[in-house]
Amino acid sequence: MLLLSKKDMQKVFTMHDAVAATKQALRIYSEGGSVVPLRVNIGAPHYEGQTLFMPGYVPALDSLGVKIVSVFPRNSAQGLPSVPATMVLIDGTNGQVCCLLDGTYLTQLRTGAAAGAAADLLARQDARIGALIGTGGQALTQLEAMLTVRNLREVRIVGRNPDHTRSFVRQSQEELANFGTLLRAVETSEEAVTDADIITAVTTSAQPVFDGRLVKAGAHINGVGSYLPEMQELDEFILRRADKIFFDSQEAVLSESGDLIIPLAKGTITADNFSGEIGRVVSRNLPGRETPEEITIFKTVGIAVLDIVTAQQIYQRALEQGIGREFSFS
Template sequence: MLLLSKDDIKKIFTMKDSIETNKLSFKLFSEGKSEVPLRTTIQAPNHNGVFLFMPSYVEELDVAGLKVVNIFPENINENLPTAPAQVLLIDGKTGIVSAILDGTYVTQLRTGASSGAAFDLFAIKGAKIGALIGTGGQASAQLEAMMVARDLDIVKVYDLNKERTEAFVNKMKEDLKEYKTEIVAASSSDEAIVDADIIVTVTPSNTPVFDGTKVKKGATVSCVGSYQHHMQEMDPAILPRTSKIYFDSQEAVLSESGDILIPLEEGIITKEDFTGDIGDVLLGNVVGRENDDEIIVYKNVGVGLLDLMTARAIYIKAKEAGIGTEWN
């Protein structure tokens, strides 16, 4: 069994690799070539946390996986990961675990790449301004994915905690300097989104974190943080202005995400407003962006297949490069 740490993975696997792997994953998912049960959740209310268990299997590749990921937003106050996790990669022929990977980093990669794949497909070609709301454990990968998908001039970052925002911006200026994108702290969410071509929200908020009436025409919005019914990052005011609504998995979103469930319950949208899953766009079965004025929303909650396929791609590269620690 191969043990792969974050440092091991970073040596061999890039955000661009992850975006391409996600695209393959979405195709497999939409083609029905994977078994991806809805994730099992166990609440930890005393600590504002939740335990998540995400299995998946691809028969034609003889590979299975299980991610155990625990969402504890208050960890950020202790400088701990807000989504600590491990991914088990399992040989589909024998049932033996082939590898254990740093699931926190795999989650960051594949979640960022989910937005990155959506932006690659849906963002206007000339996108130059990005906005990022939230600076927690998933934020850095979301930021990098935006830059990989489009050659942005600037990204404006906002978080309720000003000191944390400034610390995040300073760190990202160093960590992502290769992209030559200006990264700045915004003083409000309005300032961040008002002229943004690409917007990411990645927070555990129960109330909308931006004003949907101020999103400009042509913008593409990826809402990442809402993974439970009571969570609602997205301002429902954007939905009547939206031309198309895409999902990583409509079934998964409708099982848990308040960003879509609450507007459905309030009659702001109906299921007829949904455009489809991103995998169906990649397969050519569902239309993508049709003009530069359309506002497009991508709601993603994460499916276990992304973890499985990302782990598999990393494992293959690690074996080829002789990276990782063998444990018997």
């Protein structure tokens, strides 16, 4: 089997590549071309953590896999990733593990790419101002994806800790300098989202992180962070105002994310508010943005097909370029 580190993966795969792979994966999923059971979530309440097991199978690629990903928010205080993960890629022709990948980076890459793909499909072409709410382990790739799909002049960034936010902005400005975009730390989410064309929320908050009444007509919103029924980043106002609401997997979102579970239970919204899965926009079976004034929302909880398609393409690139380390138990 091949072992691929984050550095190995970065050598062979860009965010542009990841956005393209994600669009393919979303299309495959929505066309029924994959087997993706709902993930198993095992809680570790003593440490405020969860470990998720995400299996899947893509017959067209002869590829299976399972990602083991944990969410332990306290890790950041110890200098550890708050979302550590390992991806196990399996050859679908013989059932053998063919590759182990750094699942932490894979999660960051494909999660950013999912929001990037949605923004590419739904945001206005003339989008110039972005807003990023959240500065944790997923934030940098969310920012990179936003910059990859639109030529933004400025991105306003806000987090819970102002000092950490400023540090994150400095790091991001250095790592993403090639885009030439002004990255600016702001004090409040109100300042971040006002007049923003693309808004990405990537937090573990149990309360809405911005006021939907401040979102301008024509904006696109990515809801990334809420993956449990008690988590809610998006408020009822923006859900009611949205012209179109898309999902990576409608089944998974309605089973797992408080962003939709909570307002549905309250009767704030109904299923009539939903547009469907964004993979059907990729295949052109559903319209995306139809007018400049539409407010669009993409809600993602992450599905295994995103990991498998992205990991399979990284694996193939690594084989072609002789990247990675071979390992065998025998």
